[in-house]
Amino acid sequence: MVSEEIGNYKRGEDGASLVYPVFSRRSGGLSLGINLFPNRKQCNFDCPYCEVSESVTGTVFDLNHLDRALKDFFEHSYPEYWAGVQIKDICISGNGEPTISPHLAQALELCAECRRRYASMVGSSELVIITNSTGFLNQGVSDLLARYVEREALKIWAKLDSGTQDGFSAFSRSEYGLEDIVDGIRSFAVRQPIILQTMLCRLSGKAPGVKEAEAYAAILNGLLAYKAKIEAIQLYTVARSTVDTSIQALSDSEILEYATLLKTMLKNYNSPPILLFGRDGAFKADRE
Numbered sequence: 001m002v003s004e005e006i007g008n009y010k011r012g013e014d015g016a017s018l019v020y021p022v023f024s025r026r027s028g029g030l031s032l033g034i035n036l037f038p039n040r041k042q043c044n045f046d047c048p049y050c051e052v053s054e055s056v057t058g059t060v061f062d063l064n065h066l067d068r069a070l071k072d073f074f075e076h077s078y079p080e081y082w083a084g085v086q087i088k089d090i091c092i093s094g095n096g097e098p099t100i101s102p103h104l105a106q107a108l109e110l111c112a113e114c115r116r117r118y119a120s121m122v123g124s125s126e127l128v129i130i131t132n133s134t135g136f137l138n139q140g141v142s143d144l145l146a147r148y149v150e151r152e153a154l155k156i157w158a159k160l161d162s163g164t165q166d167g168f169s170a171f172s173r174s175e176y177g178l179e180d181i182v183d184g185i186r187s188f189a190v191r192q193p194i195i196l197q198t199m200l201c202r203l204s205g206k207a208p209g210v211k212e213a214e215a216y217a218a219i220l221n222g223l224l225a226y227k228a229k230i231e232a233i234q235l236y237t238v239a240r241s242t243v244d245t246s247i248q249a250l251s252d253s254e255i256l257e258y259a260t261l262l263k264t265m266l267k268n269y270n271s272p273p274i275l276l277f278g279r280d281g282a283f284k285a286d287r288e
């Protein structure tokens with residue numbers, strides 16, 4: 001699950017870096033990305049807006065390699081290039097869906113340990129994982145994530161791109177059923193908090209309309225009725241050009257219009273804040 005980077009994109013020209021500092025519009029500052037798939041993209045979705053390259057490198061993920069890369073960043077690169085810049089989060093994302101990595105548990109532990117080891121630089125930053133929500137269908141993955149929410153205040157940014165099966169299939173280009181994904185989100189979020197992230201863009205010339213907003217709102221209302229702990233909803237559009245040219249970013253005003261419509265449909269519940277991210281970054285944060 002690629003993070004949404006802007007500027008200073010340093011995952012390595014071929015995507016082979018295990019640790020990559022970026023300015024992230026959704027983190028609101030410097031984010032230290034952790035890439036569990038330096039060799040090639042590995043994901044169970046095939047989102048048309050995906051910005052991860054399909055290129056293959058010779059770098060294989062290895063925990064010692066990650067440890068060395070983190071050490072190198074904090075002891076050399078950060079003091080040299082980033083000194084004084086607050087690191088907002090350590091974010092496990094990278095070239096694919098991190099919950100399908102066999103190294104996820106070890107990577108989480110190493111990142112958590114890193115926050116303690118380099119507390120003066122990164123101690124107050126959040127530990128984040130960006131997921132397409134399929135991991136919630138796996139009990140072992142859910143339990144692992146829940147443990148790190150409890151122990152390390154892990155923040156989980158979970159994807160839900162559409163409220164309809166057609167929309168979900170068009171965005172994920174996967175065989176997953178929307179109902180299963182929503183069930184997984186609900187099961188997890190009644191235990192531990194998540195942040196929902198939803199891509200808003202024009203797909204083959206079509207922007208999400210009223211019907212999509214209604215379906216999406218119905219799912220959210222259902223989740224909230226079950227007391228799912230949704231801390232915030234991130235509505236965002238593509239920041240950079242995508243390989244698939246059928247994708248186009250929405251303008252800030254289109255995103256705002258959608259968010260306003262959505263809010264009217266969520267008014268019966270204690271709705272989470274809706275955070276808006278256009279091409280150029282956060283342009284309005286609703287924290288009522």
Ligand code: SF4
Nearest residue numbers: 001043045047050132
């Ligand atoms: S979930 Fe979608 S955007 Fe994220 S890595 Fe997979 S294909 Fe790309």
